[in-house]
Amino acid sequence: MMSVAFICADSPAASIELVGLGNMLAAETHCLAFTPADAEALNDCGANSVVLLEGAERPIEGNAVGIAALLKERLADLFLVGATAQGRDLAARVAAYLDCAMASDVSSVDIAGDGVVVTRNLYGGTVVEEVALPFPAVLTVPAGVGEPASGEAPVEAVAVEWDNRVELVDEQPIQKTGINLKEATVVLGVGMGFKQKDDLALAEEVAEAMGAGIGCSRALVEERHWLAPEQYIGLSGLSITPDLYIAVGISGQVQHVAGIRGAKVIAAINADTNAPIFNAADYAIIGDLYEVLPQLAKAVRAL
Numbered sequence: 001m002m003s004v005a006f007i008c009a010d011s012p013a014a015s016i017e018l019v020g021l022g023n024m025l026a027a028e029t030h031c032l033a034f035t036p037a038d039a040e041a042l043n044d045c046g047a048n049s050v051v052l053l054e055g056a057e058r059p060i061e062g063n064a065v066g067i068a069a070l071l072k073e074r075l076a077d078l079f080l081v082g083a084t085a086q087g088r089d090l091a092a093r094v095a096a097y098l099d100c101a102m103a104s105d106v107s108s109v110d111i112a113g114d115g116v117v118v119t120r121n122l123y124g125g126t127v128v129e130e131v132a133l134p135f136p137a138v139l140t141v142p143a144g145v146g147e148p149a150s151g152e153a154p155v156e157a158v159a160v161e162w163d164n165r166v167e168l169v170d171e172q173p174i175q176k177t178g179i180n181l182k183e184a185t186v187v188l189g190v191g192m193g194f195k196q197k198d199d200l201a202l203a204e205e206v207a208e209a210m211g212a213g214i215g216c217s218r219a220l221v222e223e224r225h226w227l228a229p230e231q232y233i234g235l236s237g238l239s240i241t242p243d244l245y246i247a248v249g250i251s252g253q254v255q256h257v258a259g260i261r262g263a264k265v266i267a268a269i270n271a272d273t274n275a276p277i278f279n280a281a282d283y284a285i286i287g288d289l290y291e292v293l294p295q296l297a298k299a300v301r302a303l
Contacts, residue, residue, distance in 0.1 A: 003026040006080070012042050021146030030047055035056075083142040100136045103138075178213060184213035186213070188207045188246045191220065194249050194289070200226065206296050234256045244263070247268045250275075
């Protein structure tokens with residue numbers, strides 16, 4: 001069967017990664033772009049075409065009606081969407097308009113006859129579920145599942161219907177500082193092992209020396225309010241794919257580990273010999289972070 005996949009993500013980089021997955025699964029892949037600038041950034045994405053959605057507006061949810069109509073018209077078998085908060089919202093709406101099957105946050109996808117078989121982690125990664133879905137199917141896909149593709153992709157402009165029931169009333173941009181954790185090659189995660197907020201300077205010193213981004217466990221955002229929500233790594237926060245992730249003072253509950261499964265190497269620093277994080281770590285230092293971090297910063301600077 002000649003399958004057709006459409007791709008949609010929050011950023012060109014994420015779209016290019018999903019195109020790579022789509023190319024492995026489908027005979028044709030088409031990547032959606034919401035602005036001319038995005039379409040230009042996708043001109044080497046490796047898809048059969050880049051579809052510039054004329055008439056698309058913000059918020060992105062208002063485009064679900066138009067996208068669903070396009071997928072139905074083009075007889076799309078798969079709609080692969082980046083597994084972000086915005087992507088999950090759009091995917092669910094499109095699946096509802098198409099009245100088709102949907103699976104969220106899949107970790108693998110394989111074609112099986114007239115449908116796909118997907119796996120995904122449940123309950124913070126303690127259970128792996130395998131599900132068979134018939135075509136057409138909508139899937140949300142976290143970062144790291146697909147390999148980026150390349151190759152010239154012609155741009156095709158297509159007019160889409162905007163849902164007039166949706167109106168953007170106000171917009172407040174989030175002021176972000178530091179390294180983007182989704183793109184960082186090294187991430188240092190901090191947790192409840194830090195006694196007070198000022199002590200995070202120890203981690204910041206190491207991160208600066210390594211050129212690393214700083215993430216955290218959920219409690220530091222929701223309980224202590226020390227760091228911003230976009231720095232929270234875990235099941236309901238960010239899923240990251242760095243070359244190296246260092247967990248400092250993080251116990252390592254399944255919810256947090258679910259967000260770091262894509263890391264190539266995981267190291268952990270914790271004084272508790274029974275901390276669950278050690279079960280996920282490739283390298284471990286059992287010790288007081290207040291003693292280890294200054295020594296680590298010194299060692300890194302000496303390299």
